[in-house]
Amino acid sequence: MADTKIALVTGASRGIGQAIAAALTAQGMTVVAATRADLDVTDDASVGRAAADVTNRYGRLDVLVNNAGISGGQAGQSPGAVDLAVVRAVYETNLFGVLRVTEAFLPLLRRSPDPRIINISSGTASLHWNTDPAHAFAAGGTPVAYPTSKAALNMLTVQYAKALPDFSVNAVAPGACGTDFAKDLGLSLDRTAAEGAAIAVRLATMDNPPTGAFLQDDGPVPW
Ligand SMILES: NC(=O)c1ccc[n+]([C@@H]2O[C@H](COP(=O)([O-])OP(=O)(O)OC[C@H]3O[C@@H](n4cnc5c(N)ncnc54)[C@H](OP(=O)(O)O)[C@@H]3O)[C@@H](O)[C@H]2O)c1
Secondary structure, eight states: OTTOOEEEESSTTSHHHHHHHHHHHHTTOEEEEOOTTTOOTTOHHHHHHHHHHHHHHTSOOSEEEEOOOOOOOSTTOSTTSOOHHHHHHHHIIIIIHHHHHHHHHHHHHTTSSSOEEEEEOOGGGOHHHHTOTTSHHHHSOOOSHHHHHHHHHHHHHHHHHHHOTTSEEEEEOOOOOOSHHHHHTTOOOOOOHHHHHHHHHHHHHSSSOOSSOEEETTEEOOO
C-alpha cells in the first residue's frame, strides 16, 4: 500500500469532480473526494483544516485536482451591466480558491516523488477562440466573470509550472457537459461528467505527463 497514490479532488460532491474522483478511485488511487463541507475553497480555515487532515492521514499528496468552480449565473456579467459582487464571487472560487488550495497543499505535494496539479479550466478561457471570427465563441455570449476567471487560472497554471519544474502542472478544458453547472445556465448538453473528467484523469495517471499545457481530449487548446 505504501506506493498507492494519494489524490485530492475539490468540488467532488457532484458533476465533473465526482466523476474524476470515481475514475481515480477505480484506477487504484486513494482519493480524498472533498465536498464543500470538507473543504470550502473560499475559506482559509476550512482549507487549512483539510490540509492538516491530509497531513495527518497520509503525510503527502501526489495529485491535486482543482475542480471546484462556479459560473456566477447570467445576471450581472454583461459589459455595461456588470455587478462587481458577482465578479468577485466567481473569482473568489475559480481563481483565489485555486490559489488558496494550491498554496495550502504545496508542502504536501513537495513530499511526492511525482507531484501533479490539474486545474479544471474551460475552453471559454481561450483568448484565441474568443477572437477567432470562425469560432462559435467569437459570436457567442460575453459574460465577464467566468471566462476571465478561467483565463487568469490559465496564467496561474503557467506560472506554477514555471516555478515548479519537478511538478506536472496543467490546465484542462473538460468540454461542455450536462452537469448542474450547465443546467443552471439553461443549457441541455449530452456530454457526460465522466466524459468531461477524462482529460483530467489521463493527466493524473499517465506516465511522463506534460507540464504548463492547456489540454482537452484531442490535444492542446489554443491559449
Ligand atoms: N459543465 C461544463 O460544461 C463545464 C465546462 C467547462 C469547465 N467546467 C468546469 O468544471 C468544473 C466542475 O464543473 P461541473 O460542471 O461539475 O459543475 P457542478 O456540477 O456545478 O459542480 C461544481 C462543484 O464545485 C463545488 N463547489 C462550488 N463552490 C465551491 C466552494 N466554494 N468550495 C468547495 N466546492 C465548491 C460544488 O459543491 P456543492 O455541491 O457544495 O455546490 C460542486 O461539487 C468547474 O470548475 C467548471 O468551471 C465545467
